[in-house]
Amino acid sequence: MPFLAVISMLVNLLIVVFLLAILGSLFAGGYFVVRDPSSKRRAFWALSWRVGLQLALLLFLILAFTMGWIKPHALGG
Numbered sequence: 001m002p003f004l005a006v007i008s009m010l011v012n013l014l015i016v017v018f019l020l021a022i023l024g025s026l027f028a029g030g031y032f033v034v035r036d037p038s039s040k041r042r043a044f045w046a047l048s049w050r051v052g053l054q055l056a057l058l059l060f061l062i063l064a065f066t067m068g069w070i071k072p073h074a075l076g077g
């Protein structure tokens with residue numbers, strides 16, 4: 001398997017892992033907002049993790065684009 005294909009597959013896998021972690025953190029924050037009566041601020045920390053993960057994903061996408069690991073494509077073509 002060519003080296004670039006392996007990099008592309010790993011980049012796609014990492015993007016999916018980031019998205020799943022963001023969704024998990026979002027649902028955890030929503031759960032803590034609705035169900036957690038304590039004052040431990042768990043909802044705040046879960047949603048803070050979500051924002052941090054989104055920022056990390058954005059920075060990773062910028063890095064992957066500048067390194068040539070991912071390439072933009074047109075939707076219709």
